[in-house]
Amino acid sequence: MKFSPFESKRPDMNRIKEIVSVLAKYQFGNVLDDLGLRNKLFFTLNLHLRDPEEEFDSSVPERVRLVMEELGTSFVKLGQVLSTRPDLVGKDIAEELSKLQDEATPFDFTEVKRVVEQELNNPFEETFIEFKEVPVASASIGQVHEAILKNGERVAVKVQRPGIVDQINKDIIIMRYLAGMVDQRMPSLKYYNLPGIVDEFERAIKKELDYNQEANNAERFRASFEDDETVYAPAIYREFSTLRVLTMEYVEGVKLTEIIDSEIKFNARTIAERGAECYFKQIFINGFFHADPHPGNILVQNGNVLCFIDFGMMGNLDQDFRDNLAELFVFMVNYDVKGMINQLQYMNMISDSTDIESLKYDLMDLLDRYYGADMNQVGELMSEFSMPTLLIKHKIRVPRDFILLGRVMSMAEDLGQRLDPNFNGLHIAKKMVKRLIKDRLNPLRRLDNTTSALINLEHIYRDLPQSITRSLMRLEKGNFKMELEHKDLDKFTETLERITNRISMALLISSLIIGSSLVIMPNEALILQNFPYLGIVGFLVSFLIALALIISIIRMRKI
Incomplete structure (x- = not known):
């Protein structure tokens, strides 16, 4: 593509x-x-x-x-x-x-068959025993069909809509x-x-149009929850998946939308709590999260197991950002405004020019709107923190990932409240905070970074002698260069220039006064034919030069 x-x-x-x-x-x-x-x-x-x-x-x-x-x-x-x-x-x-x-009218089965045969490079009948013509679901980019492979395994085949890339x-x-x-x-x-x-939309849609990328996402998500019995993701059949065809395990379950809107007997509170815990784990532990928690993308299986089925929109967080975000999250949940400000400074999200006192009171006002006996919207709080009013006023530089997280958590919490009106996101968040603090204070945690630290140390040990030798050779040859960064030197230069101009003007005026005095003293001046011509000519030339210099200085506003 x-x-x-x-x-x-x-x-x-x-x-x-x-x-x-x-x-x-x-x-x-x-x-x-x-x-x-x-x-x-x-x-x-x-x-x-x-x-x-x-x-x-x-x-x-x-x-x-x-x-x-x-x-x-x-x-x-x-x-x-x-x-x-x-x-x-x-x-x-x-x-x-x-x-x-994201729903659309299904496209014709003849097109489905053509795309599948073209992508898999194999006749339809040699790949599937059965392939249902009516799709299980149809969206704007593709549609999903239930099928049975030659080996008898039941699968869901996602086929990309013809012409969608050009459109x-x-x-x-x-x-x-x-x-x-x-x-x-x-x-x-x-x-x-x-x-x-x-630009951001183009990056997102390119990933969603690439079913190979979605297969990677599904496998990574499945691996991150392989030891968790409460969350499930279908297996991917790589040999039957391409850029425009994605074949995965067919999973049974009930869509969350059907549970919310009907009387189907599931433990809604358990589902809501597991959903919240799942998202906190994706964000703060795994650093890889489902960015579209729409109820239609999540099935519920027997035992209240959550099964994610669409992996087109995913988010990634690196370790450093997760650590910093976890610390900010801890301060936020514990209503620690001072800690929040310190963490924002550590994360370089606020500048030296930020009015800390004003920011402190605005953060207190923000937290007051969400904290209390009924406080249950942690995601909503994070989204509110990312609003333009607060960002512009205090010149806060919020990473895009933080904004996306706030929105995703807000959507997940909204889903939890639709399942269970008494769902409390803060309660789940505090349980996660205890785990985060425990993990952060665990000395063994640093062992995970030992390999990277040793490699960096080895690089320093290996390269340091050569770097010192190169620097000494440049210094000996006189090729050593030093770059200086100045702050407010322009203002100092401008002030110095004005002082110099004022001194120059004072000297000129003094010289003119002395010169004019000499001109009017015949006994001291050079006289030709009873008149001091040379003195007056010299005085006039000096006067004109001085006048031009004064006008130039005034025009440049350097006085």
């Missing part, structure tokens, strides 16, 4: 007209006006634009979601990515976009085009960095 360089391609104007039509339909005419699209394109469109004074029933967040839904696959996926970025689109829009359902390619070109227009013509929206959002 190859994505062409979008910058070298022109956007599809017919598709842009379609986008303009949808925006107009849902009352975003003001955006079209700001971008100059209404006058440029509407004369070719037979559109009925609503009267600006006509009321529209739904709110702005809902209208944004409706626009995404109507524009199809690429924009639904973009909406899902943006739902994890409340720091950019705001809490209300992020929550509304999280409702986007998404074209839409990303348009997204770049529109994002560039917004960046140029709507300065108030520059903060949101729309071109950057398109």
Whole structure:
């Protein structure tokens, strides 16, 4: 699968007209006006634009979601990515976009058969004993069919929708085009960095379109929970999986959506608690987490076992970030504002110019809104911490991973509360905090990093003599270079220049006074034909030069 360089391609104007039509339909005419699209394109469109004074029933967040839904696959996926970025689109829009359902009409079975045979390079009948034509599930990127392999094993086969890569390619070109227009013509929206959002979306969608990547994700997730009897992930059949076909173990279970909306007998509280514990483990222990905790992506098996079935959207956290995040999380859960500030400074998330006292009171206000007898929304607290108001005011640099985590945890907690109204995320979080503290204080934990530390030490031991020798040779030859970084030296230079100019002007004025005195003293001046011509000429030349210098200094404001 190859994505062409979008910058070298022109956007599809017919598709842009379609986008303009949808925006107009849902009352975003003001955006079209700001971008100059209404006058440029509407004369070719037979559109009925609503009267600006006509009321529209739904709110702005809902209208944004409706626009995404109507524009199809690429924009639904973009909406899902943006739902994890409340720091950019705001809490209300992020929550509304999280409702986007990735469902689509199934494509014809003849296309399914063609894609499978082409990808597996084998006739259909030689691979499967049975292959059900009606899909188990159908989404915008692909659909899943139940099948039985030649060896008799029951599998689920995920087949990518034909033409979807080209369609998404074209839409990303348009997204770049529109994002560039917004960046140029709507300065108030520059903060949101729309071109950057398109880049982020492109990275996410490329991973989701690559079924080999999803197979890697599934195997890694399965391995991380192989010793946990409460969480399960299906096995992957690599020999029957390619870029556009993914074959995995067929698992029985009931979707969480069906448990939430029906009277099916499961222990809802156990499921909610296991779900929360599972996500805390993914984030703080494994560093590899499911980034789309939609109830349709999770099955419940006998014994209240959670089974994850979709691994297209996953998140990664390195060890250092997990350690720092765990410490910040401990302070946050324990209502330790001072500890939070110290940790933010350690993580370089706040600068020296941040007003610590003001930040302290804002953090206290934030924690007060969530702590108390009914406090149960840890993920919501993390999402609130990532809101633009707090970030901009205190110049906090929050990593994207932190923002994504807050959103994912918030969605997981919401799922827990829908299963059990009495679900308390803080209770689960405090249990995890005890485990994190225990792990952090365990001296044996450092043994995990022994190999890496020894290798780094060996590099130093091996390279240090050569580095010292090279430095001494450069110093001996006079080739030793030193770079200095100055702070506020420009201000010092400017001040020194002004002082020098003032001294120069004082000397000039003094010289003119002395010169003029000599000119008017005939006995002291050089006289030709009873008049001191040379003295006056010299005085005038000096005066003009001094005047030009004074004017130059004043113009440069260096006095």
